[in-house]
Amino acid sequence: MISRSYALGLASVAVTLVSFGLDTTKANAQTKYEFSATYDTVVTIDPSFRPDLNITRATITGESAEAPYGLSKFLSNTYGNFDPTTNISYFNADASAFGLENQPLLGDRYYGGSNELYGTANDQAKFDFVNGTVQGGGTITLTGGEGIFKDAVGTITFTQNDKLTSTDLTAPFKGKALLKFSIQTPKAVPEPNATAGLISMGFVGLSFLLGKYTRKLKFWG
Secondary structure: OOOHHHHHHHHHHHHHHHHHHHHOOOOOOEEEEEEEEEEEEEEEEEEEEEOOOOEEEEEEEEEOOOOHHHOOEEEEEEEEEEEOOOOEEEEEOOHHHHOOOOOOOOOEEEEOOOOEEEEEEEEEEEEEOOOOEEEEEEEEEEEEEEHHHOOOEEEEEEEEEEEOOOOOOOOOEEEEEEEEEEEEEEOOOOOHHHHHHHHHHHHHHHHHHHHHHHHHHHHHO
16 A cells, blocks of 8 residues: 555655646746837927817827837827916827817827837927927837737836927927837747646656556565
């Protein structure tokens, strides 16, 4: 008869082997990307969208010669609301942030090669009409991507400095933006068959040990 201690030892070996197979699917579940890049930007504001509610549409395009992973361009679309008492304009991809319902959710796209990122922006900008400058910043919440950024989550934070070309805000104005990317993507894990194979190895090992011990008992019996 197999002793209690020996049986427990065999069970422990089996559990260890099986656990090894299962744990391989949990290790290193995410890949992280952290980097920064400076973009030359062009800002266009369309005040004709909903002048009755003082809600505009804003488009920002950017190009960078230093951005990694082929993210050399971006296109950002938001709704905007300008506060003339503070000269601050607030921007958001979701029109409901300004009380406007039944409007499409706008978004950001970062692209230029086989890799892309998508997200939604929430930011603001301070207009200095005396000196003809605009200083802004905000956050883009990532909602997905393509290439190595497939199913990406995370954020892009940015600061931006622009120079007004006119007191007429319908005229496009240029500047520079520093973007800081913090991205997480799911990491590939072993195929189910590979994990099943490792689990099978555990049971084969257990069967071998039990068989070996049984033969030993017969020999000495």
